Amino acid sequence: MDSRIHDILRRNQLSVTASREKILNLFLTNTRALAHADIEHKAGERFDRVTVYRTLQTFVEKGILHTIPTADNSVKYALCKNDCFEGHHHDNHYHFICSVCGKTECLEEFIIPSVKLPKEYLANNVEIVVNGICGACRKK
Amino acid sequence: MDSRIHDILRRNQLSVTASREKILNLFLTNTRALAHADIEHKAGERFDRVTVYRTLQTFVEKGILHTIPTADNSVKYALCKNDCFEGHHHDNHYHFICSVCGKTECLEEFIIPSVKLPKEYLANNVEIVVNGICGACRKK
DNA sequence: TAACTGTCTGCAACAAAGTTGCAAAATATA
DNA sequence: TATATTTTGCAACTTTGTTGCAGACAGTTA
Incomplete structure (x- = not known):
């Protein structure tokens, strides 16, 4: 598994556990934002719902992830840039949601x-x- | 009850019913945006949960209300200005949420x-x- | 204002989303 | 490796949102 994962967890005083590694890996290998359900039902993985909730909550508290509010009222999560730290999010960028493919991304x-x-x-x-x-959907 | 209520409902081809009148009245007498729960648990009123869901949905479809996405992922509803009509929201204003008093308003x-x-x-x-x-909370 | 028609309500039953407590398991530290 | 601490996963629960349907109500027409 990517060595960045271990680093990120340790830097935030979090123990390195299998679930945290896997969930963090999903964000590092996906450019798009993920919803709770995307993670829970990820093919090939089976996470306990409670663990996913708690992991996401912890990551947001630590500043590893940030939330993206959406119009349909489902929260999505995305990786924060490196300069976020505990309790202080510095995400002064905005977000784009494609109404065709559903992709949610940080601009x-x-x-x-x-x-x-x-x-x-x-x-x-x-x-x-x-x-x-988004650009890809317009070209279709 | 305010005669505007009857007008708004009729203008949108909606029958005038007690629940619709009461719910619409809440929005006309409150400047702040309301969440589903605010309406359901309104003192002195008892609405069926399903009726509230359906009424809010209908009002949004007709362009009477618009939704405000919030960071904590709870939808709030606010009155649209008069120039919204069915399926076409023209709410090009933005929204403010006070983190002290919780007031949500359209700017x-x-x-x-x-x-x-x-x-x-x-x-x-x-x-x-x-x-x-908000201004009021800063003065306290 | 009575009868008819279509819409709306409220109940029940359900599905989905989110929370809490706790014992067992895993991790970090010494 | 032993111990202290953190994390996990299960069960049970609460909250939030949805659907179908029968009865109630509003709007219209005679």
């Missing part, structure tokens, strides 16, 4: 534009999710 | 900035949700 190369707010209001975090059709 | 006065996408990608809908602290 790391684009920075979130600044948004205006009413006086006295304080912004903490800005989530942007773009729905549309 | 109707600000237009969604244009977002950049990779070549060949097509944007259909852009959802922006700002998390932060």
Whole structure:
């Protein structure tokens, strides 16, 4: 298994267990974001539902993964870039969901534009999710 | 009951029923967005869960309400402005959620900035949700 | 305003999603 | 390798959301 996996877990003070290695590996080998169900029903693997919930929760807390809110109200998870650390997510990129193939991806190369707010209001975090059709699906 | 309620329902070819009137009234008398649970457990009212689901779904389909995706993955509903009509939401505003009081509101006065996408990608809908602290909570 | 027609409601039963406690198993540390 | 600590997986449960259907209700027409 990829040596990065062991490093990531240890760097976050997490014991290296089989489930954590496998789940983290899914994210390292998939560019697209994954939902809870994608992981639980992954072909060739059988994870306990509870373990998946707890693992994902731990990874988010540690800043290894971040969540992507979607319009249909299903949470997806994606790898954070290296500069996230415990409790402080620095994901100032936005997300794209293809309405044809369902692919969900982080658009790391684009920075979130600044948004205006009413006086006295304080912004903490800005989530942007773009729905549309990805390049691959448009060519079909 | 507010005469606007009757008008809105009739304009959308919906029969005027007690549940629909009451639920719509909640939105007209609350400026903040409401979640399914807010409605179901509204003090003094007892709605059947199924009726609430179906009513909200119908209102969204008709363009009376729109949904707001939230980071914690719970859908909230808010009134659409008048120019939404069946199947075509024109909510090009964004949403603010106060992390102190939980208030969720539509920032109707600000237009969604244009977002950049990779070549060949097509944007259909852009959802922006700002998390932060509202003016009232900052003053406390 | 009575009768008819189509829509809406509420119940029951179910399916899916998420949570909690706990004993056994695995990991980390010394 | 032994011990302390963390993690897993099961069972049982709660919450959330869905479907079918019979009875109730709203809207229309005479």
